[in-house]
Amino acid sequence: MNRTIAELAGPSLAHRIGRQSIVVLPTGALEHHGPHLPLGTDALLAEAVASAAIERAAAGGIDVWQLPTLTYTKSDEHSWAPGTVWLDAETLFRTVVHIGRSVELMGAGTLVFVNGHGGNVALLQVALREIRRRSGLKTFLMPSLVRADPPAGEGLDENGLGIHGGAAETSLVLHLRPELVDLSRAERWVPEHLASFQHIGFNGRPVSFGWLSDDFGTPGVIGDPTQATPAYGEVLWEASVRQAVESLREIARFEHSPTAGSGGS
Numbered sequence: 517m518n519r520t521i522a523e524l525a526g527p528s529l530a531h532r533i534g535r536q537s538i539v540v541l542p543t544g545a546l547e548h549h550g551p552h553l554p555l556g557t558d559a560l561l562a563e564a565v566a567s568a569a570i571e572r573a574a575a576g577g578i579d580v581w582q583l584p585t586l587t588y589t590k591s592d593e594h595s596w597a598p599g600t601v602w603l604d605a606e607t608l609f610r611t612v613v614h615i616g617r618s619v620e621l622m623g624a625g626t627l628v629f630v631n632g633h634g635g636n637v638a639l640l641q642v643a644l645r646e647i648r649r650r651s652g653l654k655t656f657l658m659p660s661l662v663r664a665d666p667p668a669g670e671g672l673d674e675n676g677l678g679i680h681g682g683a684a685e686t687s688l689v690l691h692l693r694p695e696l697v698d699l700s701r702a703e704r705w706v707p708e709h710l711a712s713f714q715h716i717g718f719n720g721r722p723v724s725f726g727w728l729s730d731d732f733g734t735p736g737v738i739g740d741p742t743q744a745t746p747a748y749g750e751v752l753w754e755a756s757v758r759q760a761v762e763s764l765r766e767i768a769r770f771e772h773s774p775t776a777g778s779g780g781s
């Protein structure tokens with residue numbers, strides 16, 4: 517069965533969607549990803565993982581549907597770089613809240629963001645509650661790309677700072693769309709000095725900080741794409757799709773209250 521909402525006629529969709537239905541909105545970005553990756557990297561990865569996960573989950577009986585990918589999002593950290601097309605936080609927030617309203621009117625009971633761009637996370641987390649309060653939908657946010665170790669024998673040395681255009685993203689695009697990657701232009705840009713701070717940093721450190729991607733004196737890359745390989749991309753792809761499928765299965769049976777009936781909100 518076709519799960520792509522944009523390819524269905526309205527009455528056909530209305531006939532098939534109910535409160536038990538899960539609607540997935542992939543969110544990416546059109547933003548600078550260094551000289552070696554395409555601008556649409558985050559959107560490409562979010563859409564590919566969402567599509568594959570929806571296909572597998574639907575084959576296993578989950579009632580899940582895919583909206584067109586939201587590509588213009590909150591990429592202001594790369595606003596200095598030509599090719600980045602972004603929305604300010606207020607506009608994106610209002611956009612996703614309106615999409616939530618439309619999903620509610622569609623008749624579905626759940627909206628899931630499959631997000632490929634780190635700069636969207638904080639805003640989407642706030643939107644989860646806003647949409648929940650206004651529309652009554654169950655709302656969820658999951659990443660398109662999960663962390664995984666490279667295949668045995670390939671060490672990864674990015675000091676945990678491979679967050680943008682680094683080995684992971686580059687490997688995944690190498691796996692999915694190798695013709696879009698120019699490894700001859702890939703360079704290591706890891707802000708090594710950040711490792712000397714115990715409390716300040718990315719990824720779970722207690723003190724976070726505001727940054728723009730050119731603050732680090734880099735060409736808009738944070739990570740080491742020279743360590744990317746198609747084999748690592750395949751590992752990341754399988755891990756990402758597997759986690760997304762498992763997450764959709766959990767979302768399908770999730771209830772806020774232990775006494776809530778199935779399919780309610």
Ligand SMILES: [Zn+2]
Pocket residue numbers: 549557558632633680681685
């Ligand atoms: Zn990216």
